[in-house]
Amino acid sequence: MRRRSLILAAVPAGLVTLSACGDDKSDSSKASDSASPSAPAPSATSAAPPPKIVDGPLPAITAGAKFGQKPTIAKGTGTPSDQLAVKTLIAGSGKTVVEKDTIQANLIGQLWDSAKVLVDTFSTNKPQFTQLAPGASMDGIRYALTGKKVGSRVEFSVPPTWGFGAEGNAQAGVKGTDTLVFVFDIQEAFGPKSSAKGQDVPQSDAAVPKVGTNTDGKAPSIEIPKSAAPAKLVSNYVIEGDGAPLVAADTVLVQYKGVVWETGKEFDSTYTRDAPTSFSLQGVVKGWAQGLTGKKVGSRVVIVVPPALGYGDSPPSGSGIEKDSTMVFSVDILTKV
Template identity: 45%
Template sequence: MRRRLPGLVLVPLLLLSTAACGDEKASDSDSSSSTVAKGGLPEITAGAKFGEKPTLAKGEGKPPKDLKVEVISEGKGDPLKDGDSAKVNYLGQLWDGDKPFDNSFDRGQPFDVTIGGGGVIEGWQQALKGQKQGSRLEVSIPPELGYGDQGQGDIPPGATLVFVMDVVKATSIPKKIEGGKVVDQTDASLPKIGTETDGKEPEVTIPSDKDAPTKLVSNYVIEGDGDALKASDTVAVSYVGKLWKDGKTFDSSYKNGQPVTFPLNQVIPGWSKGLEGKKVGSRVLLVVPPDQGYGDQAQGPIPAKSTLVFAVDILAKM
């Protein structure tokens, strides 16, 4: 599978492709008695308890026209709000289907979602907002809050989707880095990154008279004092990405006003290698040559053989 950038190229089938993230493992038990969600949602025929892999019956009759969220069991803690991160185990099925089109239970890896930060279908965002850690939900999502008239993979156009979702973990993420040691940027051959820590997108100035580095550059701009990241960590960041060639912005988490959460082992090598060992609370300059990014293949607004420049604020380790 092609590795991704946190915002530019998204993940599992509930997004655009097929990978999920996280550490916590859910039970694969189907031993619970069946239950019927309130409001006419499809029956959970086995694995009804939080943490168990569920099975779903077909929906009966016409699906709801609007988003429908039923709390099967409620957890504890503060409700999820914009900017929070959630690890979610899920099973997804078509309203009129009898087999899942995707589930994270078999992978043993909950999926990371930033509330209010985009990255997933709108039905997920609306369903998760206000829920608590430890809650199990059953949700029906109409086409306009899912994949609409386009469909996606095994999901046909105009499909109503049904999900069972377990909120495995909820984490509050700071909006910006605080403090830290500002590092002198003395190398005139490298981009200069702004050092304001007001939560706004920092300025990135790429030298127009210098050739792009051929090796990965990973330098502190502001060095925080948090934990050093490991390759297996899931992190929350704010970032902006530009092309070395013309300085154009091709991706930015700031446009949504929310950080992005992702596992280091699920991003392009320039990110996974460049951020490993860096401390939480830091701002990092990454210059990613093509062989550490997307190589000879174009990727959306990124032309083939592009050198990429990023300013990355490491907000939290999940």
């Protein structure tokens, strides 16, 4: 299993999202301040060989046919395919999505037999981040969307073999015999090497760590000053983007690297996990929430988190962070929803 990032205030509990994407935002607003690292809840993946991609059958879209509109999906009729039925309803012209990309998409998912809706981000206008990688998303979603273009609307059905398997998902109301039907509107796609985009900002304060400005997808360097750590939170632009500023209720997709001020030792990084990560600003340690609020999408930010706004005397077990450590992060804000 992939290791969950250490910036979360607590591990989100409850239901694996129906897209089984390991998304950190589903329950993060309920997180407490007692942090501990943990593997994410298991995704709906299988050891089955890749499915055949077939044209149908697929239920009709009876309303909301335009990209961005909430679609109404008819109840399935007849017997669904035992393979992966996929149809591009609207062909986009953007970036081609490849495996390991993280997509931002609105989606609706329901049961074939009853048309019971299980997940719907169109109604909440809160697109979801889904990484199309083994162990990170439902196999059926990964196979259906890899190779599609940003701007596309894709309808597909997922039989149990590439969905929740024969055991189903009782908490979600999915039986082991249920076929799922999805419509995804793919808004954006980000790869493992996605970086900040903007203008370099002078780093002239000798008391603040200096962060590399490379945008080649490799982890930037972090140079710690040979001085005492600041007692207060520091949050400065390294690269200033031109996107919208973050607000406290946002969910963001980021690349980041974290080191301990006292030792310079790296303790966490999305670059080593080969995937950006998403989270709600309401579900991270206070230093992150305060340090990112107001910063612009597209930016790289250096954040120095004092113990009182980090883990204090209760660092996550096995994290490599000692009690009362000051943490230093380089954070690339890729997008927000």
